[in-house]
Amino acid sequence: MIYCSHCGSDAVEWKVPADDNRPRHCCNSCGMVHYINPRVIVGTLPYLDDKVLLCKRAIEPRKGYWTLPAGFMENGESSEEGALRETREEAHANVAIDDLYCVHDIPEINQVYLMYLGRLTDTDFGPGPESTEVELFSEEEIPWAEMAFPVMVENLRAYFEDRKSGNYRLHRGVIYKKDWEKLRARSRDKE
Amino acid sequence: MIYCSHCGSDAVEWKVPADDNRPRHCCNSCGMVHYINPRVIVGTLPYLDDKVLLCKRAIEPRKGYWTLPAGFMENGESSEEGALRETREEAHANVAIDDLYCVHDIPEINQVYLMYLGRLTDTDFGPGPESTEVELFSEEEIPWAEMAFPVMVENLRAYFEDRKSGNYRLHRGVIYKKDWEKLRARSRDKE
Numbered sequence: 542m543i544y545c546s547h548c549g550s551d552a553v554e555w556k557v558p559a560d561d562n563r564p565r566h567c568c569n570s571c572g573m574v575h576y577i578n579p580r581v582i583v584g585t586l587p588y589l590d591d592k593v594l595l596c597k598r599a600i601e602p603r604k605g606y607w608t609l610p611a612g613f614m615e616n617g618e619s620s621e622e623g624a625l626r627e628t629r630e631e632a633h634a635n636v637a638i639d640d641l642y643c644v645h646d647i648p649e650i651n652q653v654y655l656m657y658l659g660r661l662t663d664t665d666f667g668p669g670p671e672s673t674e675v676e677l678f679s680e681e682e683i684p685w686a687e688m689a690f691p692v693m694v695e696n697l698r699a700y701f702e703d704r705k706s707g708n709y710r711l712h713r714g715v716i717y718k719k720d721w722e723k724l725r726a727r728s729r730d731k732e
Numbered sequence: 733m734i735y736c737s738h739c740g741s742d743a744v745e746w747k748v749p750a751d752d753n754r755p756r757h758c759c760n761s762c763g764m765v766h767y768i769n770p771r772v773i774v775g776t777l778p779y780l781d782d783k784v785l786l787c788k789r790a791i792e793p794r795k796g797y798w799t800l801p802a803g804f805m806e807n808g809e810s811s812e813e814g815a816l817r818e819t820r821e822e823a824h825a826n827v828a829i830d831d832l833y834c835v836h837d838i839p840e841i842n843q844v845y846l847m848y849l850g851r852l853t854d855t856d857f858g859p860g861p862e863s864t865e866v867e868l869f870s871e872e873e874i875p876w877a878e879m880a881f882p883v884m885v886e887n888l889r890a891y892f893e894d895r896k897s898g899n900y901r902l903h904r905g906v907i908y909k910k911d912w913e914k915l916r917a918r919s920r921d922k923e
Contacts, residue, residue: 549734
């Protein structure tokens with residue numbers, strides 16, 4: 542933030558406001574404090590029989606890598622509505638939601654992931670504008686080393702473990718950058 | 733948003749950007765699109781024996797009404813860290829988290845609630861700057877008609893139901909304004 546969105550002044554300073562305990566974008570001209578908070582990413586883990594649906598990313602970041610359909614939650618929608626919207630947009634896929642399945646925080650990039658488990662209701666899927674390919678993969682077929690984001694590797698790992706036991710439960714956790722390489726290494730080991 | 737925070741221009745228009753499908757704050761001068769996304773509220777349901785901890789609000793909105801300790805999640809923290817921080821700030825209370833307990837969306841006000849269940853580790857609690865009173869209440873003692881927010885009534889209702897069965901599970905749902913009066917009425921019935 543360079544200019545105050547309230548008064549247009551360039552007197553915006555990164556400082557701790559009165560009665561607060563952490564720095565914010567503060568306008569020294571009009572006094573407005575501009576808060577920036579974490580964003581929510583919503584999506585689904587779509588499955589059918591022993592396979593899950595992945596999208597190959599057509600856009601940066603991680604263009605050309607695979608991921609689950611997900612994106613920023615929008616104002617005015619519930620997290621489940623957002624998850625279904627992203628699934629339709631990125632994979633043209635329709636799923637029937639079972640339940641909220643994974644809740645992950647990535648504090649270093651100010652993101653919270655709410656991922657829903659859902660069964661594909663048909664196989665009329667295909668790439669939306671943000672994907673180049675959309676495909677079903679069994680556990681053995683998943684391109685583990687070509688996954689775009691560690692958080693989605695965690696989602697898939699949870700799913701295939703639960704599938705073995707038949708006991709699907711909510712998974713949650715915190716992902717730190719220092720663990721990303723470990724997660725990537727574990728992904729490569731799976732291949 | 734009146735002025736563009738990137739270039740300072742007042743040519744900010746609420747319109748659908750190219751390659752998008754919903755209106756955003758768009759700067760017609762520098763081309764920047766300013767996204768506004770839902771915010772996450774994190775907090776705890778602190779319990780001890782058959783009682784739960786509530787805070788009486790010292791600030792608007794709903795000043796003078798009771799609530800569970802919760803507030804906006806901050807950048808750089810996990811949702812659990814944020815929940816513990818809010819609990820310390822508002823109630824000077826220390827809890828040991830059991831698990832994520834309630835996930836509620838309130839799409840009409842662009843909020844997502846992540847509430848954690850946690851056992852009070854001591855009784856050295858007391859009001860922080862945003863509370864005037866902090867007290868333990870059994871189910872019968874809860875001031876149901878003086879609860880600040882319907883989402884917290886849902887949290888408490890879930891807890892006392894689960895407590896009867898001894899089976900604590902994740903609760904989730906969507907809260908709409910049209911249901912608030914119903915929730916308030918149900919709260920009053922409990923008294």
